Amino acid sequence: MYNLIMFGPPGAGKGTQAKIISKRLEIPAISTGEMIRAAIKSETPMGLAAREYTESGRLVPDEVVIGIIKERLTEADCQKGFILDGFPRTIPQAEALAQMGVEITKVISFEVSDEAIVDRMSGRRLCSSCSASYHVKYAPSAVEGKCDSCGAELIIRKDDKPEVVLSRLETYHSETEPLKAFYEKQGVLAIVNGEGEVDKVSESAFKALGVTVD
Numbered sequence: 001m002y003n004l005i006m007f008g009p010p011g012a013g014k015g016t017q018a019k020i021i022s023k024r025l026e027i028p029a030i031s032t033g034e035m036i037r038a039a040i041k042s043e044t045p046m047g048l049a050a051r052e053y054t055e056s057g058r059l060v061p062d063e064v065v066i067g068i069i070k071e072r073l074t075e076a077d078c079q080k081g082f083i084l085d086g087f088p089r090t091i092p093q094a095e096a097l098a099q100m101g102v103e104i105t106k107v108i109s110f111e112v113s114d115e116a117i118v119d120r121m122s123g124r125r126l127c128s129s130c131s132a133s134y135h136v137k138y139a140p141s142a143v144e145g146k147c148d149s150c151g152a153e154l155i156i157r158k159d160d161k162p163e164v165v166l167s168r169l170e171t172y173h174s175e176t177e178p179l180k181a182f183y184e185k186q187g188v189l190a191i192v193n194g195e196g197e198v199d200k201v202s203e204s205a206f207k208a209l210g211v212t213v214d
Ligand code: ADP
Pocket: 008, 009, 010, 011, 012, 013, 014, 015, 016, 017, 120, 121, 123, 124, 125, 133, 134, 135, 136, 138, 139, 194, 195, 196, 197, 198, 199, 201
């Protein structure tokens, strides 16, 4: 059973890799960012409360995201394992996860320099309907501005604007990066070079998990 955490700065490729690993291991990829964006779109009370934080690039309060994860992990599809993408992002969130009785198999930390992050986030495009993710240079859609899977319009995330990206990176270094030491102490941290092509990064991630791929 694999209970995995995709770790790294915003734009490191956590979502991209979570989807690939999810397919191979047949366990769900759970993105708190995606759940929050969906809640904002449908204007649920949680979405309305989170909007200001997320769109300005700040972290949503711990109790809110801990609540989201607690509920999600009780769903049936998580019984054979799961991949967390974007959670935990603070020490209290990691402690809450441990208190839920969750045993983490591996934390894969995708190492990407700040310069590469800015390049990745400035080119990221998101489907306005099914939330598939693209990059104008590295993972373009077949038809510019349209989603390959559903044909809907591609948009730029509000928090991918250059001024917001820099503050998200600062938040990563101050609030989230300390989690590496937290998980290293537990012996579950795996460092992976996140700067190669998507396939190369997946190859390293599977190697770290001891999983073979054809
Ligand atoms: P995260 O989930 O960590 O925020 P994403 O998976 O959304 O990151 O990736 C950020 C952007 O970089 C996306 O536009 C994605 O298509 C692109 N990307 C992901 N992995 C790579 C890679 N190995 N090389 C180049 N671009 C990548």
